[in-house]
Amino acid sequence: MDQLLQHAANAMIIGGTYALLGIGLTLIFGIMKVVNFTHGELYSFGAYMMYAWVMLIGADFMVSLVLAVVLGIALGALVEFVLLRRLRGADIDTTMLVMIGAWIAMQNTEQLAWSGVAKSIVSPFPADPLVLGPVSISWTRLFVFVVALVLIAATYALIQRTKLGKAMRATFQDRQAAALMGVQINSIHTATFALGSGLAAAAGALLGPVFVVYPTIGDSASLKAFAIVILGGLGSIPGATIGGFILAFAEELGAGYVSSGYRDAMGFLLIILILIFKPTGLFAQKERIG
Amino acid sequence: MHIDPRKAALSVLAAGLMAAPAFAQDTIKIGVTQPLTGAFAASGNYVAQGAKIAEDEINAKGGVLGKKIQLVIEDNKSNPTEAVATVEKLIVRDKVPAIMGAWSSTLTLAVMPKVMEYKVPLVVETSSSGKITTAGNPYVFRIAPTSDMEAVAFTPLIDKLNIKKAAFLNTNNDFGIGSAKAYSEALKKKGVEIGVMETMDPKATDFSAQLTSIKASGADTLFVTTAVEQITLVLKQAKELQLDARIITTGGSNSPDQLIAQAGSAADGSYHVVFFPPWFPDVVKNPEAAKSYMTEWKKRGHEPGGMTEGFRGYDGIYTIAEAIKVAGKAEPAAIKDALWKVTVHGVYGDIKFTQQGPKGKESGQNVPSVYLVKIEDGKVVNPEL
Numbered sequence: 150m151d152q153l154l155q156h157a158a159n160a161m162i163i164g165g166t167y168a169l170l171g172i173g174l175t176l177i178f179g180i181m182k183v184v185n186f187t188h189g190e191l192y193s194f195g196a197y198m199m200y201a202w203v204m205l206i207g208a209d210f211m212v213s214l215v216l217a218v219v220l221g222i223a224l225g226a227l228v229e230f231v232l233l234r235r236l237r238g239a240d241i242d243t244t245m246l247v248m249i250g251a252w253i254a255m256q257n258t259e260q261l262a263w264s265g266v267a268k269s270i271v272s273p274f275p276a277d278p279l280v281l282g283p284v285s286i287s288w289t290r291l292f293v294f295v296v297a298l299v300l301i302a303a304t305y306a307l308i309q310r311t312k313l314g315k316a317m318r319a320t321f322q323d324r325q326a327a328a329l330m331g332v333q334i335n336s337i338h339t340a341t342f343a344l345g346s347g348l349a350a351a352a353g354a355l356l357g358p359v360f361v362v363y364p365t366i367g368d369s370a371s372l373k374a375f376a377i378v379i380l381g382g383l384g385s386i387p388g389a390t391i392g393g394f395i396l397a398f399a400e401e402l403g404a405g406y407v408s409s410g411y412r413d414a415m416g417f418l419l420i421i422l423i424l425i426f427k428p429t430g431l432f433a434q435k436e437r438i439g
Numbered sequence: 440m441h442i443d444p445r446k447a448a449l450s451v452l453a454a455g456l457m458a459a460p461a462f463a464q465d466t467i468k469i470g471v472t473q474p475l476t477g478a479f480a481a482s483g484n485y486v487a488q489g490a491k492i493a494e495d496e497i498n499a500k501g502g503v504l505g506k507k508i509q510l511v512i513e514d515n516k517s518n519p520t521e522a523v524a525t526v527e528k529l530i531v532r533d534k535v536p537a538i539m540g541a542w543s544s545t546l547t548l549a550v551m552p553k554v555m556e557y558k559v560p561l562v563v564e565t566s567s568s569g570k571i572t573t574a575g576n577p578y579v580f581r582i583a584p585t586s587d588m589e590a591v592a593f594t595p596l597i598d599k600l601n602i603k604k605a606a607f608l609n610t611n612n613d614f615g616i617g618s619a620k621a622y623s624e625a626l627k628k629k630g631v632e633i634g635v636m637e638t639m640d641p642k643a644t645d646f647s648a649q650l651t652s653i654k655a656s657g658a659d660t661l662f663v664t665t666a667v668e669q670i671t672l673v674l675k676q677a678k679e680l681q682l683d684a685r686i687i688t689t690g691g692s693n694s695p696d697q698l699i700a701q702a703g704s705a706a707d708g709s710y711h712v713v714f715f716p717p718w719f720p721d722v723v724k725n726p727e728a729a730k731s732y733m734t735e736w737k738k739r740g741h742e743p744g745g746m747t748e749g750f751r752g753y754d755g756i757y758t759i760a761e762a763i764k765v766a767g768k769a770e771p772a773a774i775k776d777a778l779w780k781v782t783v784h785g786v787y788g789d790i791k792f793t794q795q796g797p798k799g800k801e802s803g804q805n806v807p808s809v810y811l812v813k814i815e816d817g818k819v820v821n822p823e824l
Contacts, residue, residue: 152655155680159647257476265480266742267668269701276704278679287679360644361671361701365478369642404648410611410638412648 151283152405158284160401161394165297166352168393170370171377172304172386173348176341178375179384180321183342184245186252187228189371191346193259195221195353196362200268203358210273214296214354221350222343229342234335252371260364272358293355300351304344305386317341321384349374373416380420382430392431395419466509467502467769469494469759470529471752472540472550477517478642482666482692482748483542485741486564487512489749490539492735493756503763510756515541519549526550530557536769537562537762539755544568544613554578560762560775564755565748567690568617572795572802580778580803582754582790586614586621589689589712592809593622597629599824600710604632606658606684608649608673610665611638618664618689634658639669646673650680660685667694667744671701678705687811688712695812695819697744706814710822715786716810717746718819724788724808732786754785778803 170192177185195217202213232251236244274288308314319327320337328334352370360366377396381388396416403415423431471490474483490510498507511533515522522541529535530553537560541547544566554561555576563571563581567589572581584592605626609615615638623633634656637649650673653661661684663673670688677686687710695713698706716722720729732753736746759774761781766773783790792803813822 152651155651155654156648159651163645163647260476260480265476265484266697266745267481267671267701269671269703271703276678278681280681285679285681290679356644360675361668363668364476364480365642366644369640369644401648404637405652408638409649409652412643413640 154282154284156401156405157398158286160398162286162290162294163401164394164397165294165301166356166393167373167377167397168301168390169297169348169352169355170374171381171389171393172301173345173352174374175378175381175384175386175389176304176308176317176345176348178378179382179389180317181338181341181345182241182321183233184241184248185342185345186245186248186371187255188345188349188374189367189369190252190255190259191221191225191349191367192353192356192370193362193364193367194224194255195350195355196270196357196366197259197263197268197353198350199354199357200263200270200362203270204268210358214351217354218347218351221354222347224350225346226339226343228346229339233338233342237338256364256367263362263364265364267361267363269361270358287359289359293359296355297352300348301386301390304348307344308386313340376416376420380423380430382432385430385432388430388432395431466507467504467763468509468511468533468535469756470526470533470535470538470540471510471512471756472515472522472525472529472538472546473512473752474517474542474546475512475514478668479517479543479666481668481745482565483514483517485745485748486542486752486755488739488741488745489732489736489752489754490756491752492732492739492749493753493760496731496735497757497760503760504767504769506769508756508760508763511535515546517543517546519546522546522550523553526553530554530559535559536771537759537774539564539752539759542566544571544617547571548574548613551576551579557771558775559771560778562755562758562778564751565692566614568613569621570613570617572804573797574802575797575800576802577800578775578802580758580792580805582758582785582787582805582807583691583751584714584807584809585804586618586689588806589618589691589809590621590625593689593712593811594625594629596811596824597626597631600660600685600687602626602631602660604634604656604658605660605662606634606653606656607636607662607664608646608653609636609638609663610641610669612641614690615641615664619662622662622664622689639665641665641669643669644672646676647680650677650682653684654680654682658684660687663688664690666692667697671698674698674702674705674709685710691715691809692748694744694747695814696746697742699814699817699819700744704817707816708814710811710813713747713810713812714807715747715750716812716819716821718812719821722810722821723786725784725786728784729786750786754783754787754790757785758783758790 198217202208272289278285377392381392399419404412513525547566609619691714762777766777787807794801795804
């Protein structure tokens with residue numbers, strides 16, 4: 150029982166960050182229909198920016214967090230502006246190949262800039278964990294969990310409740326009609342990609358201090374994000390959120406009670422099962438591509 | 440035919456580039472394949488840096504057979520398929536007579552059929568999976584210890600550390616699985632109870648599920664086998680989950696200095712099996728080799744935490760250079776025969792090869808020293824056992 154409680158606590162915390170990764174990608178992959186292989190690199194970019202500000206420049210932890218996210222948004226906007234703007238209307242395969250190229254280029258640039266040696270970021274929270282009966286949780290992880298939930302809620306509100314959110318949804322439902330209604334569709338494309346990228350950078354900046362930072366950390370983050378988006382249904386923020394938690398629980402309980410060697414397989418097995426019965430994902434929208 | 444002047448200029452340039460190796464004819468090339476990018480990039484670069492120190496030292500002393508040696512270092516990208524391609528390139532295009540590589544056991548196992556196909560000797564500087572020298576590949580010469588050797592060397596310490604119930608957490612590849620098997624068998628022989636055996640994906644970063652199960656199992660000692668990045672995370676997360684078990688890392692790619700720098704107080708109290716202890720260079724078999732290597736490593740400003748990994752490349756290149764010297768010519772077959780005769784006074788100890796594997800196609804295996812160190816209050820100490 151004690152063990153189950155600890156597993157559940159672990160899964161909740163991890164689920165929050167999975168959800169954060171998932172909602173960032175669901176905006177880009179689900180709504181924009183860009184198979185975004187750079188998502189994981191934005192994640193590691195966020196983590197490296199956190200390292201640069203906290204450890205090299207010595208800035209305040211919270212200030213660094215904000216800066217890392219802002220820089221992530223800027224990098225996302227740049228990727229959209231330089232690469233994707235020219236590919237508007239290109240088929241999904243062309244865009245995908247360009248994004249694979251961007252992913253490899255970004256990862257190798259990180260390696261060149263920071264070397265392959267892992268970096269660690271000191272967090273301002275106490276090293277001793279919070280102990281609640283049989284469960285212990287690190288303060289840093291708890292902080293990450295809370296910020297992740299806040300960001301998820303804020304993103305949801307932005308997409309559903311603001312004019313910008315409405316313009317985003319309109320643009321990706323029907324570009325021409327949105328343009329005719331006076332929506333600046335080029336800016337909307339950039340804004341959506343930048344927002345999704347910013348969320349990936351936020352996940353990286355939050356998790357950098359929990360884990361260590363090295364150039365390939367984005368690979369598994371990227372893989373999980375795609376799985377979560379497909380699981381939850383493309384373009385659905387509640388779907389990505391719940392999908393993140395489902396994946397985390399499947400992995401945690403699978404590893405804890407079945408076999409840790411198949412930890413990642415558990416998550417994907419669950420996804421296969423869900424897709425067999427609900428091919429559009431849990432929170433299906435009308436169409437799906439890719 | 441119309442000739443585009445730009446293309447003509449390019450082809451002249453290309454011809455010039457192709458001619459360049461002609462000037463380098465009086466060097467002896469040695470191939471190196473290491474993971475310079477990808478998951479094992481940190482370690483692979485350390486080995487390559489160590490190899491370059493050996494190259495420069497050997498050349499400063501006049502080279503081998505009156506010629507300078509020249510390393511051709513290829514990046515295998517931590518990927519077995521790429522590793523095979525690098526070996527093919529080194530042999531076919533660069534025509535190297537001997538190769539050092541490929542860091543991880545999985546990478547080394549992938550390239551072994553290639554060196555057999557081309558009949559080029561491979562000096563294995565890091566990999567520890569038992570399969571490498573028992574597969575019946577007579578072109579393989581390993582200077583690193585096998586997991587079994589580590590376990591045998593560790594056996595006398597089992598009683599001294601008073602281990603009663605052990606748990607395992609290893610990376611899910613040839614290295615991790617081989618090590619867990621070797622150590623668990625050695626522990627069983629001494630009557631130690633083996634509890635849970637957990638694995639982790641080589642790319643994973645979160646091990647809370649595994650560590651929760653290990654904590655619940657009540658093991659007093661946890662054996663961890665993986666590279667330094669994952670060990671850092673295991674130490675940090677074990678502290679977060681208040682795991683009481685003593686942690687012992689195996690395999691020698693654990694870089695205690697890097698653990699202290701990155702895991703901080705979470706590294707305190709952990710034990711590490713290493714093959715070269717730069718903190719006490721006087722305990723090694725050849726202190727002069729160790730000190731020469733360490734001085735140069737520091738002088739070049741390489742990461743101090745990488746010293747426990749870089750010496751592998753340093754020794755590997757010395758071993759190949761010595762074999763070329765003994766062979767009297769830089770040809771694969773002669774070098775392979777000479778490797779059986781060499782004794783190199785390296786950082787690993789006195790490197791010489793004994794036969795291992797199926798009769799008639801034995802691989803060469805060196806028997807290096809193994810050390811156990813402990814981290815206490817942010818410092819590496821020699822545990823008094």
